[in-house]
Amino acid sequence: DTAVSQTPKYLVTQMGNDKSIKCEQNLGHDTMYWYKQDSKKFLKIMFSYNNKELIINETVPNRFSPKSPDKAHLNLHINSLELGDSAVYFCASSQEGAGPGKNTEAFFGQGTRLTVV
Amino acid sequence: LAKTTQPISMDSYEGQEVNITCSHNNIATNDYITWYQQFPSQGPRFIIQGYKTKVTNEVASLFIPADRKSSTLSLPRVSLSDTAVYYCLVVENYGQNFVFGPGTRLSVLP
Numbered sequence: 269d270t271a272v273s274q275t276p277k278y279l280v281t282q283m284g285n286d287k288s289i290k291c292e293q294n295l296g297h298d299t300m301y302w303y304k305q306d307s308k309k310f311l312k313i314m315f316s317y318n319n320k321e322l323i324i325n326e327t328v329p330n331r332f333s334p335k336s337p338d339k340a341h342l343n344l345h346i347n348s349l350e351l352g353d354s355a356v357y358f359c360a361s362s363q364e365g366a367g368p369g370k371n372t373e374a375f376f377g378q379g380t381r382l383t384v385v
Numbered sequence: 386l387a388k389t390t391q392p393i394s395m396d397s398y399e400g401q402e403v404n405i406t407c408s409h410n411n412i413a414t415n416d417y418i419t420w421y422q423q424f425p426s427q428g429p430r431f432i433i434q435g436y437k438t439k440v441t442n443e444v445a446s447l448f449i450p451a452d453r454k455s456s457t458l459s460l461p462r463v464s465l466s467d468t469a470v471y472y473c474l475v476v477e478n479y480g481q482n483f484v485f486g487p488g489t490r491l492s493v494l495p
Contacts, residue, residue: 272428301483309470311429311485358428362483372417372476374483376428 271295274359274377281349282385289344289380291359299323300342301374302334303358311358317342349384356381389473394490403460405489407473410454418449418456421472423488429472433458460491468493 274291281287293300301324302314315334316324322334331347346353359377390408397403409418417436421429433440435447435456446459460467470488 303485308487310487311472313484360428360483373419373431373434374421374429376430379426379428 271375272359272361272377274357274380276380277378278381278383280383280385283349283351285349286345286347287349287382288346289357289359289382291342291344291377293340293359293361293375295361295363295375296340297361297363297375298339299362300336300339301360301362302342302344303360303376304328305356305358305379307355315342315344346382349382351384354382354384389475389486391471391473391486391489393487394492396492396494397463398494399464400462403463403467403491403493405458405460405471405473405491406455407458408455409473409475412453412475413477415477416475417477418447418453419474419476419483420445420447420458421474421485423470423472425469429485432471434476463491463493465493465495467491 272293299318301316303311304314305311313326314328317336319339333345335343356379358379360374362372362374417434419434420432422432423429433442433445433447435449437449437453440447448457470490472485472488474483
């Protein structure tokens with residue numbers, strides 16, 4: 269069973285279009301994330317949702333909007349796509365650490381390679 | 386958030402032990418040190434986590450000195466399939482803020 273799955277795996281679209289990337293986790297985790305990995309391979313956190321509430325919103329353009337219908341899903345909607353949005357987007361999930369010595373491990377999906385032309 | 390610094394790249398040969406050191410000078414009392422591995426076209430994968438001294442699992446060992454300002458990931462007898470990017474993170478206890486640095490690109494040569 270795939271723990272964190274995101275669709276589509278590849279997405280090629282034209283500038284100005286609106287697109288969505290879906291993410292689902294079957295681990296029962298409370299927190300889900302979206303990361304962006306650019307061509308230089310830097311992984312940057314974009315959003316974090318805990319129990320359907322946004323708890324981190326890094327400085328991303330408001331063209332990006334996360335939607336969490338329930339704690340197992342966190343979708344990423346992007347309006348008016350730009351060339352600079354081309355990157356690999358990773359969804360991840362984690363369970364809040366249970367205390368000292370307890371691992372807080374993030375599980376990542378396989379990524380969605382977005383290419384804006 | 387504690388910032389981490391690690392070498393950009395390393396080369397090794399099959400069968401060798403590889404040690405990747407990470408600096409985290411402003412690590413806080415509640416922070417844990419965590420390492421992730423990322424293969425091309427895949428998401429990062431958790432390798433190991435520790436707070437102090439030494440932690441060992443089936444994949445790697447993590448050495449953390451008493452001052453905790455650095456840590457060393459040790460991969461025993463690497464193979465070609467260990468070629469990947471290795472990220473060192475400092476994660477606050479109970480925390481869910483996983484901040485990735487640029488990572489170390491390890492190339493294992495035959």
